[in-house]
Amino acid sequence: xxxxxxxxxxxxxxxxxxxxxxxxxxxxxxxxxxxxxxxxxxxxxxxxxxxxxxxxxxxxxxxxxxxxxxxxxxxxxxxxxxxxxxxxxxxxxxxxxxxxxxxxxxxxxxxxxxxxxxxxxxxxxxxxxxxxxxxxxxxxxxxxxxxxxxxxxxxxxxxxxxxxxxxxxxxxxxxxxxxxxx
Numbered sequence: 001x002x003x004x005x006x007x008x009x010x011x012x013x014x015x016x017x018x019x020x021x022x023x024x025x026x027x028x029x030x031x032x033x034x035x036x037x038x039x040x041x042x043x044x045x046x047x048x049x050x051x052x053x054x055x056x057x058x059x060x061x062x063x064x065x066x067x068x069x070x071x072x073x074x075x076x077x078x079x080x081x082x083x084x085x086x087x088x089x090x091x092x093x094x095x096x097x098x099x100x101x102x103x104x105x106x107x108x109x110x111x112x113x114x115x116x117x118x119x120x121x122x123x124x125x126x127x128x129x130x131x132x133x134x135x136x137x138x139x140x141x142x143x144x145x146x147x148x149x150x151x152x153x154x155x156x157x158x159x160x161x162x163x164x165x166x167x168x169x170x171x172x173x174x175x176x177x178x179x180x181x182x
Contacts, residue, residue: 002023002024002025002174003021003022003023004021004022004141004174005019005020005157006019006020006022006141006155006156007155007156007157007158008153009153009154009155009156009159009164010159011163012152012153012154012164013153014145014151014152015041015147015151016040016041016042016044016045016145016147016148016153017038017039017040017041017045017145017153018041019038019039019040020036020037020038020143020155021036022034022036022037022141023037024139024176025176026137026176026179028179029127029129030127030128030129030130030131030132030133031109031125031126031127031128032067032126032137032139032176033124033125034065034067034082034122034124034125034126034141035121035123036121036122036123036141037119037121038119038120038121038145039119040118041118042115042118042119042120043117044148044149045063045145045146045147045148046146046147046148047084047115047120048062048063048083048084048085048087049085050085050086051083051085051086051087052086052087053086053087053088053108054087054088055087055088055089055102056083056087056088057089059081059082059085059087059089060081062146063083063084063143063144063145063146064081064082064083064084064143064144065081065083065122065124065142065143066079066080066081066082066140066141066143066144066166067079067080067082067139067141067142068080068139068141068142068167068172069128069131069137069138069139069140069172070131070137070138070172071131071134071136071137071138072135072138072175075094075095075096075169076093076095076099077092077093077138077169077172078091078103078105078128078130079091079092079093079167080106080108080124080126082122084113084115084120085113086113088108088111090102090107090108090126091106092105092106092130096167096169097167105128105130106127106128106129106130107126107127108125108126108127109125109126110123110124110125111123111124112124133178135177135178136175136176136177136178137175137176138169138172138173138174138175139172139174139175139176140157140158140166140172140173141156141157142155142156142157142166143156154166156171157171157173158170158173159171
C-alpha cells in the first residue's frame with residue numbers, strides 16, 4: 001500500500017500536529033482503502049464528538065480527513081469528507097468547484113477513528129462506482145486539523161501557490177492504477 005506524506009499549507013500550519021501520512025490502496029470494483037495517521041499533540045486537537053454514521057454537510061469546517069478522486073484526463077472528480085465523529089460526505093463535481101452535488105455513486109462503506117495522546121488514525125473503505133472502470137485515478141489526500149486554540153492547519157499532498165485550495169487539480173498528485181485483473 002503506497003504511503004503518502006501530507007504537508008501543511010505555509011500559511012495554515014498550526015502547532016499541535018507534527019506529521020500526517022496516508023496509506024492509500026485501490027481495490028477491484030472501485031474500492032479505495034485509506035489509512036490516515038496523525039502524529040503530534042493529539043490532545044491539543046479539537047476532535048468532533050461521536051455521532052451516527054450518516055451523511056452531513058460542512059464537515060471540513062472542523063477536524064476532517066478528505067480524499068479527492070478523479071479519473072486521469074477527466075475534469076470531473078469526487079470528494080470524500082470523513083469526520084472523526086463517524087459522519088461523512090460524498091460530493092461529485094464536473095470541474096474545479098463546478099457542478100457540486102451529492103455523489104450517489106460514492107459510498108463510505110467503512111469508517112473507524114481512534115486516538116491516543118500521540119497518534120490519531122482514520123481508516124476508511126470507500127466505493128467509487130462511477131470511477132471503477134477508469135484505468136488511473138488522480139488523488140488529492142488532505143486533512144483539516146482544528147486545534148483547541150481555534151487555529152486550523154490545512155494538510156495536503158501538494159498546495160497551489162496562494163490561498164489553500166484542496167480542489168485544485170494540481171493537488172491530485174497521487175496516482176493509483178486499476179488493480180491487476182489476474
